[in-house]
Amino acid sequence: METEMICLGLFHLRRQDMEKDWWKGKVAYQIYPKSFKDSNGDGVGDLKGITKKLDYLQNLGIDILWLSPIYKSPFIDQGYDISDYYAIDPIFGTMEDMEELIAEGKKRGISIIMDLVVNHCSSHHEWFQKALSDPDGPYADYFYFIESDKEPNNWESYFGGSVWEPVPGTNKYYLHSYHKDQPDLNWQNPVLREEIYKMINWWLDKGIAGFRIDAIINIKKDLEWRSLPSDRENGLVPVLESLVNAQSIEPFLQELNERTFAKYNAFTVGEVFNETDEELHFFIGKDGVFSSIFDFKQTCLGQEGKGWFDHTLPTAEELKESIFQAHERADRIGVLSTIIENHDEPRGVSHYIAEGPVNDTSKKALGTIQVLRKGIPFIYQGQEIGMENQVFESVEDFDDIATINGYHVAKEAGLSEEEALAAIANYSRDNARTPMQWSAEPGLGFSDGPAWLISPKPDYSINVEDQEKDPDSILNYYRQLTALYRHPLYGNTIRFGDMIPAYRDRENIIAFERRGDKRILVISNFQNRQATLELPAPIKTLVLNNTAGLFQEGDQVLELVPYQSIVLELVE
Secondary structure (H helix, E strand, O other): OHHHHHHHHHHHHHHHHHHHOOOOOOOEEEEOHHHOOOOOOOOOOOHHHHHHOHHHHHHHOOOEEEEOOOEEOOOOOOOOOOOEEEEEOOOOOOHHHHHHHHHHHHHOOOEEEEEEEOOEOOOOOHHHHHHHHOOOOHHHHHEOEEEOOOOOOOEEOOOOOEOEEEOOOOOEEEEOOOOOOOOEEOOOOHHHHHHHHHHHHHHHHHOOOEEEEEOHHHHOOOOOOOOOOOOOOOOOEEHHHHHHHOOOOHHHHHHHHHHHHHHHOOEEEEOOOOOOHHHHHHHOOOOOOOOEEEOOOOOOOOOOOOOHHHOOOOOHHHHHHHHHHHHHHHOOOOEEEEOOOOOOOOOHHHHHOOOOOOOHHHHHHHHHHHHHOOOEEEEEOOHHHOOOOOOOOOHHHOOOHHHHHHHHHHHHOOOOHHHHHHHHHHHOHHHHOOOOOOOOOOOOOOOOOOOOOOOOOOOOOOOHHHHHHOOOOHHHHHHHHHHHHHOOOOHHHHHHOEEEEEOOOOOOEEEEEEEOOOEEEEEEEOOOOOEEEEOOOOEEEEEEEOOOOOOOOOOOEEEEOOOOEEEEEEOO
16 A cells, blocks of 8 residues: 555656646747738738647647747837837737637647746836936836946947947936847846736736746846956947856846746746856756756857857858757756747858758758757747748848848948948848748738838748648658657657767768667768768668658668758667
């Protein structure tokens, strides 16, 4: 009897752990709502458009759906400047539309998570307007209003220029780590924190499953506002460098988690950069404040810190080592969320396939590496059909404020107009923000009206409608990749198995084993030439192949064509 009780107790503990970690082994998808699907012909994507495409997402194998901001906003920074956390911006629809999306998602087993933007809000927010009307009143302490006869220090905002802006009619400045219309919120203020927790719990009560946490590292500040040494002509230093001297972020995030996420068993994925090994233990894992964090190590490859004009494309070897090092560091602690691209990055196939042709085979190879890595893959809208960087012919074609700033930074560094345009064309966030390409029609199947942002020369040949009809399309290949998460034989290994690097010393071969119930080997010949590989054990089953060419059971030597990716079950 005692043994039965112990076993029953262990069963309940395991069940509780499974419920607590319900998000493990899931496949996620990011939607940029303004560009996903327009349901009313106004040229802007909306919530009803997303709801109409839930069946498409279900067929793609999606479990978690992240929506970039849909809150009320003046859209200085495309919704990351929130003027009302409790309201849906009318361009996206109504709160009833949001409730319908949540309900319809649940019917299909799709959990909705939202963007949580609480380092800053919009200058149009009621809090900031009240602070401006009474710079010595209580709402001024919701922000960083610093009394000074000049800018308090030499920090440079993420979007260029000083982080300080004068408070009209006073001898004070307010802090904005991003655009001047995105004032930083003062997390030192417990009253402000209570307002944030109340808002988060309001959304969780409404039925969303969690949040992607935006720019969260920036809530910690160097409260001495120290200037830093600069080697730039303008004397400024990126605000990111000031975080080295900032106070500890741990108390804030522990309180945030305890007061909100933990109470609802919410899934949270943090936008975290430059974390130390000690911080990694704090962010993720058994006692982590977040469920997961994004692996941004690949997106940082080739960045020299001077601006987009000085970036270089990553090589296959750099990509491989970045991936392996990220897993060697994090897998023993917690779960990474993996990306090829998102709303803040150029299209991945244009960025990472730098040594060969960007075609269906190489696009499938890149997808294979990401989706079958250990962790939670986040597929960004259009990635599953191989959307590429767009054609922009002049700086006036761009919308993104960071892109326009990058253009001016390049010009100030001495680049010609053509060189500066080429730099921003390669790295602009607008590459990923143009409409989802549903068909080859003039409006791309996105809208019946003129789209809010569109390339002058979109590649109409890349679209969902055509790929639905082609069994060998990139879209159908992605469906095969996500199907492995549910496969009766291989699903458990793909979802929860270890990841072990393979052929690490072979140049341009990105390969790893997934070990669990099965021994699965994933190999990508990530280069524009053939490669011969000897396997560590004979082939038991060819699980997936991104191109033509058969391998037989028992084979132990492979001849791989350029950018060929294969998934093998090996003999134990």
